Amino acid sequence: MALPEHLQHQLEAGRALAASGGYRGRFAPSPTGLLHLGNLQTALLSWLAARQAGGAWLLRIDDLDTPRNRAGAIEAIQSDLRWLGLEWDGAVLLQSERRGVYHSWLSWLRRSGRLFSCRCSRRELADQPIYPGFCRRAAHNWGWQRQRLPSWRLRVADDDPHGSGDVVLRRADGFIAYQLATVIDELSFGINDVVRGADLREALPAQRSIFAALGEAPPRFRHGPLLCDASGQKLSKREASAGLKPLRDEGLDAAAVIGRLASGLQLVAPEARLSATELLEHLTQQAINAVIS
């Protein structure tokens, strides 16, 4: 089934941007609270990779899961990034403003016979590392049943090399799944290099399966390390989850915080003090790439 024209145009525009020769990266926090130090370290690394390559760095807010959004978080994310000197290009992209686009993709995939409805409960799937295809052959029923909606899964071939199983694209609570929204956005905005936290490595197989289903090449995906302190030790959850505020309350300025984040990445010596721009000038592409895998 042919792709609707407006989606085709969007893909072409994204492809042209991605292929324009320039590096295009992004940082995509969820506004579920303040950015913690792990998020800020990832933001710094992603910004460094983009700026070192002379490329663009976009800020996307993953705010589709509205019950998890926190009031004021979107503004706080922007002001923390600005305070650290991590400027992004163009307008902030809010996924909540793109629901229509995701739904158009979803309905095209559904009309093309690529999706099936799944009523498996979390409990039924608890022991299954990969979705075992229980509902694949059941009759489609996209509506309410016993006051519940089904989730919508992408049918992924058993011999698919990514090993993701059948990925949920629309959740049973009706929300568009992060996996779908992120793939559509990487494509629409021509993102060709993603640097994000190592915790998202596990999202990769599902995302690769969706790119493959859409017949599009994925960007290069790379992941930064988990947060470490200046001596290379993993930070405790409590230390890591506190954001900038305690550091600012301690009297640290942006140069001290950038120094701390960069030394956690083993990019500078402990106690270094420097602005994001000074850090950028001081680093080679090799030094940045050495931290990302």
Ligand code: GLU
């Ligand atoms: N919004 C996701 C998160 O904060 C990250 C998405 C991504 O970088 O792919 O965990």
